[in-house]
Amino acid sequence: MMADNIEHVITYWVIWQKFHSPALTGFEVISHWLPFLLLSPYFGALADRYDCRKLIQGSQALFMVVSLTWGVLFATGTLTVWNACVLLILHGMAGALWSPPEQLLLEDFVGTADLPSAIRLNSTARSLGILLGPVVGSALLLGLGPVHGIWVNIAFYLPLTVMMARTTFTGHTRHGVVARERIGALAAVRVFRDVSRDRVLAVMIILAGLGSFFVGAAMQTVMPTIAGTTTGISASTAYGVLLFANGLGGVLGGLLLEGTGWIRLSVRAALWSTVVYGASTLFFAVSHDYLVAAPLLVIGGIANLATMSITQTVAQLRAPREKKGQVIGVYSTSANGMRIGSGFTVGLFGAAVGLRPALATSSAALCACVLALAVYLAVAARRSSSSPAASLPSR
DSSP states (O other), X not given: OHXXXXXXXXXXXXXXXXXXXXHHHHHHHHHXXXXXXXXXXXXXXXXXXXXXXXXXXXXXXXXXXXXXXHHHXXXXXXXXXXXXXXXXXXXXXXXXXXXXXXXXXXXXXXXXXTHXXXXXXXXXXXXXXHHHHHHHHHHHHHHHHHHHHHHHGGGGGHXXXXXXXXXXXXXXXXXXXXXXXXXXXXXXXXXXXXXXXXXXXXXXXXXXXHHHHHTTTXXXXXXXXXXXXXXXXXXXXXXXXXXXXXXXXXXHHHHHHHHHOOSOSSHHHHHHHHHHHHHHHHHHHHOOBHHHHHHHHHHHHHHHHHHHHHHHHHHHXXXXXXXXXXXXXXXXXXXXXXXXXXXXXXXXXHHHHOHHHHHHHHHHHHHHHHHHHHHHHHHHHHHHHHSGGGGSOOO
């Protein structure tokens, strides 16, 4: 994740300096998350069928080829809009390909009993990478320049690639279940129908999608504007403080939840965590003092990590074993692909009313949707318990 974010820091800076294109800036966000939205179920089907080590190595190789190509184009001065778009799409595809086999390997490494801890620690490491990526990326950009900086970034993909060559786990070793049926991209989407039959599983995926759709990638987009209107310190200092607080919340959240075990794997915990995430983001959007805004970002980061770790763990535990990769792909579609929605709920809406009001409105909508979902679940549970069939003994 650090290498992923380093590449964003360097390439986004070079692209803006060369083209000064707001449209291309928007495409940077779309190209990163669109492969998650469209291809995650298919990549999950591949993880069900093939050796997850090879898929992860393939994704890391694609990351490295993209970084190498960026450096060549920077060095030769031949970067154009069309090849920048191609490389941005390939980078997004590498991230989407990596996600399902990684999650299958987590359970294969530790087993079902320790899967919640594995997912929390994995999420914490991802948050740490997101926290450090911009710092290291900026240092490489300033210290080595964009060409050598992006080439050095290739080295950060190597440890995971080498680990996949050394481990004996394949993602299917512990349980020995490998899907035998060949599946195409369209057929993989049918798993949405299977997911909808399990109410708890569907709720976990919906919750992950709501947070991504209404807030998602918008936090980094609005941060420069919010930092510029934050009181107490200079805009540049506020920008650094707020970015650090945003990443720190995810890291602290993982360590806190793993060390205390306060939050249980339940629908109620996932609902409350999402509400706290939405509410903290709402208050952050309307706060102008950095002493208030920064702690709210930390709280939001903790709540968001709790939501993601709970929903992802429950989704994996309830997924049919022979289709676990596909279910993880559907989860990735919701948790990652739906981040495109924040470009509309905050980005485009923010162009009309301002980014602070747009983020506040979008966060309030997130809370409202979660509360509506909670009411629906409560009503459905009451109807289920009061129905005559609920009192009949099972056969």
